[in-house]
Amino acid sequence: MNNESKLENVKGSAFKSQANTKVSESVSLRNKKKLKDAGLYALFVGPAFLAFAIIVLIPFFTGIYYAFTDWNGITGDIKWVGLDNFKYLFTEDKQFQQSFLLTTKYTVVAIILTNIIGFGLALLVTQVLKTRNILRTVFFMPNMVGGLLLGFIWQFIFVKGFASLGQLTGIPFFELAWLGDANTAFWGIVIVSVWQGAGYIMIIYIAALQNVPQELIEAAKIDGANRWQILRHITMPLVAPAVTICLFLTTASSFKIFDANLSLTNGGPFKSTEMLALNIYTEAFVNNRYGIGEAKALIFFIVVAAITILQVTISKKREVES
Numbered sequence: 418m419n420n421e422s423k424l425e426n427v428k429g430s431a432f433k434s435q436a437n438t439k440v441s442e443s444v445s446l447r448n449k450k451k452l453k454d455a456g457l458y459a460l461f462v463g464p465a466f467l468a469f470a471i472i473v474l475i476p477f478f479t480g481i482y483y484a485f486t487d488w489n490g491i492t493g494d495i496k497w498v499g500l501d502n503f504k505y506l507f508t509e510d511k512q513f514q515q516s517f518l519l520t521t522k523y524t525v526v527a528i529i530l531t532n533i534i535g536f537g538l539a540l541l542v543t544q545v546l547k548t549r550n551i552l553r554t555v556f557f558m559p560n561m562v563g564g565l566l567l568g569f570i571w572q573f574i575f576v577k578g579f580a581s582l583g584q585l586t587g588i589p590f591f592e593l594a595w596l597g598d599a600n601t602a603f604w605g606i607v608i609v610s611v612w613q614g615a616g617y618i619m620i621i622y623i624a625a626l627q628n629v630p631q632e633l634i635e636a637a638k639i640d641g642a643n644r645w646q647i648l649r650h651i652t653m654p655l656v657a658p659a660v661t662i663c664l665f666l667t668t669a670s671s672f673k674i675f676d677a678n679l680s681l682t683n684g685g686p687f688k689s690t691e692m693l694a695l696n697i698y699t700e701a702f703v704n705n706r707y708g709i710g711e712a713k714a715l716i717f718f719i720v721v722a723a724i725t726i727l728q729v730t731i732s733k734k735r736e737v738e739s
Contacts (some may be wrong), residue, residue, distance in 0.1 A: 568680025
């Protein structure tokens, strides 16, 4: 019996040793696989992340540091001033405050008009029309033109084209000093921006409208629903995710408007149409007050991020409710 017990103990020890060996081999294989996956991840993601860090992250955090200094952007003399730049912006810099309010006003108007016109164009070109593909191309083409070039083209239209039409027709609309008056210059920027952006937003709404089940629309028509009821109670709830995306895109692009503002009015007349991005550019690179310009840019970033997050959160909740 003792010999048998010893033999069983030896067998048990050998079995445990084999089991431990298999477990260690399994762990080793898993670790090797993890290292291999990490290596592949670093190989493919590493260059992109490095470029992102050099182009975005490093300048972003460096800019945050400069926002608390009095650097002029040229010399190596940098002095830490703490919150003095921010105090100056909120107490003394009236132009910054005016640009902020003007940008907010422009953003609200541009978001509403761009989305309404973009959705209307999407409804138009999703109908049974022989020319709908041509119309889609025509409506989208302004988005392919660069902002600066588009601004200079429209500057010629406002200054020369409308003036000539006003002389020929005598219509007051064309005789307005479109870029020479603060109110009309503001609406000139709105017209150009909406004309450029509506086609892009239209494409997103087209994709959403094409995914609306036709069976629901046919059933609603059979039940006696008119076009407005179908649009309100069927189409709009089903395209709500696209509305969230379009609101996000138009909010971000409207707040960051720069090229059209620069090429159309350059902030004139008398800085009455100077949007926030142009104000930041002027402060940092024209007035050579880089520290104050970075302080403005940091405030700008925080405000845009907060508004965008709030807008997306509210839109997502409405999607769920719908």
